[in-house]
Amino acid sequence: MYPTREAALFELEQAGQLNPGPWTAHCLHAAQAAERIAARCGLNPDKAFVCGLLHDIGRRTGICATRHMLDGYAYMMEKGWDEVARICLTHSFPLQDAAANLGKKDITPEQDRFLTEYIRQVTYDAYDKLIILCDSLADVNGFCLLEKRFVDTTRRYGVFPFTVERWNRTFAIKEEFEQRIGCSLYTLLPGIENCLYT
Numbered sequence: 001m002y003p004t005r006e007a008a009l010f011e012l013e014q015a016g017q018l019n020p021g022p023w024t025a026h027c028l029h030a031a032q033a034a035e036r037i038a039a040r041c042g043l044n045p046d047k048a049f050v051c052g053l054l055h056d057i058g059r060r061t062g063i064c065a066t067r068h069m070l071d072g073y074a075y076m077m078e079k080g081w082d083e084v085a086r087i088c089l090t091h092s093f094p095l096q097d098a099a100a101n102l103g104k105k106d107i108t109p110e111q112d113r114f115l116t117e118y119i120r121q122v123t124y125d126a127y128d129k130l131i132i133l134c135d136s137l138a139d140v141n142g143f144c145l146l147e148k149r150f151v152d153t154t155r156r157y158g159v160f161p162f163t164v165e166r167w168n169r170t171f172a173i174k175e176e177f178e179q180r181i182g183c184s185l186y187t188l189l190p191g192i193e194n195c196l197y198t
């Protein structure tokens with residue numbers, strides 16, 4: 001189950017009032033990227049849009065790091081939107097290993113065990129991969145190159161032993177979608193060149 005576009009937009013708007021910040025613009029741009037890519041490769045554009053829009057919805061509870069994944073999962077499950085709930089957990093783990101995490105562990109040991117086990121056992125589907133990718137194709141200003149987003153994220157969170165492996169996995173996902181579609185994903189993201197100037 002997943003919400004309508006209208007319901008998802010309403011949730012993001014409310015969340016932005018609870019915890020105002022650039023994160024909501026990032027979510028909107030990730031949603032637009034996901035919708036555009038989905039439309040070209042036989043996925044459901046509405047599902048892709050709402051998954052992109054709500055992947056960081058856990059940030060509604062305030063400024064947090066790893067906790068935003070758990071809070072988002074719990075909130076989406078409460079709403080009955082299980083197909084978005086899983087995205088709240090998977091979107092931060094291109095390597096499918098909860099230990100390969102950039103954010104601070106502001107969660108309880110029990111939440112940590114749940115997250116670790118969830119990520120270990122889940123089989124990523126096309127939507128999990130799409131949102132992992134689109135999280136890195138969108139910033140506050142609009143669409144952006146993976147390279148730019150990676151440097152931005154690394155400047156904010158720092159370098160980890162798995163940093164390059166995460167980048168490589170995300171590039172591999174981009175290439176998977178490009179093979180399905182038969183063109184560069186960047187050609188599907190209008191105005192992406194503006195990221196050179198921001």
Ligand SMILES: [Fe+2]
Pocket residue numbers: 026030055056135
């Ligand atoms: Fe994100």
